[in-house]
Amino acid sequence: MRFVAVDWGTSRIRALLVDGAAILARSESDEGVSRLKPGEHAGVFARHCGAWLAAEPDLPVVLVGMAGSREGWALAPYAECPAGVDEIAAALTSIEIGNDRRGVIVPGVRVLEGGRADVLRGEETHLLGSGVTDGLVCLPGTHCKWALLRGGRIASFATFLTGELYALLREHSMVGRPATEPADPAGFSEGLAASPLGGRAAGGGLLNRLFAARAATLTGRLGRERLGTYLSGLLTGEEIAGAFGLFGRPGQVTIVADPPRAELYRMALQAEGIEVAVKGQEETLLAGLGALLSRQPLRERLT
DSSP, X not given: OEEEEEEEOSSOEEEEEEETTEEEXXXXXXXXXXXXXXXXXXXXXXHHHHHHHHHOTTOOEEEEEGGGSXXXXXXXXXXXXXXXXXXXXXXXXXXXXXXXXXXXXXXXXXXXXXXXXXXXXXXXXXXXXXXXSSEEEEEOSSSEEEEEEETTEEEEEEEEOHXXXXXXXXXXXXXXXXXXXXXXXXXHHHHHHHSSGGGOXXXXXXXXXXXXXXXXXXXXXXXXXXXHHHHHHHHHHHHHHHHHHHHOOOSEEEEEOOTTHHHHHHHHHHTTTOEEEEXXXXXXXXXXXXXXXXXXXXXXXXX
């Protein structure tokens, strides 16, 4: 099926002209939803996709990611977990995209388990396209997601603040600001070893271990060139240990990410004897959208 896919994130927008599994054209910018004011979304969309729609007026349009958030173009209520292709397709939100045309926004998913609540937007499409029927999937990012799939449906998931916390430590904290470039990659393995991953960490918890990194730098035990990668390894180990605490220790994990981020997670997981499969983000995005578009009621709404 030939269609327009718009992956609208917090900081960037990526528009793709798609024919089956082939990307015919693309348009990207840093006009993510966090940088737009109310009412600006339609104009940004037109700049990226207007020429394609003018040439092919009947092209279906599907938007994923933060386009359906409170800061996005139109609010798309979450589908409820557990959710698969049918539930997510049924929860799509229709939106006016200009010139009496309508598109749809993929809704995102929320989970409510006891006293725990979590949400995601955009990752649901990658999960549907991951090829995983039963297993654990990791989606690294600013807010890293770990999802458990059962029978091809998203059974549960959890979000970890790894990327955002790392940025805060490096840019706004006395712990991370002394780090120098170029960084020594050896610090990543040292950070993993100091984390709870594999049960190697001493007591004290993450807050104590973060200050210990500053103390190690001040006393010369940790070189400033290794500090940044050390913090990355420490936080990544905390994240992975937390995911295993929620979902159990798996024999295999599928990572949905592009290099070099995927390689860091591959390194951490393989060090624990866990088999790793890696899928690219565009590969899983198109496969997930293809799964949604294959549903006949959705095809009727798009054409």
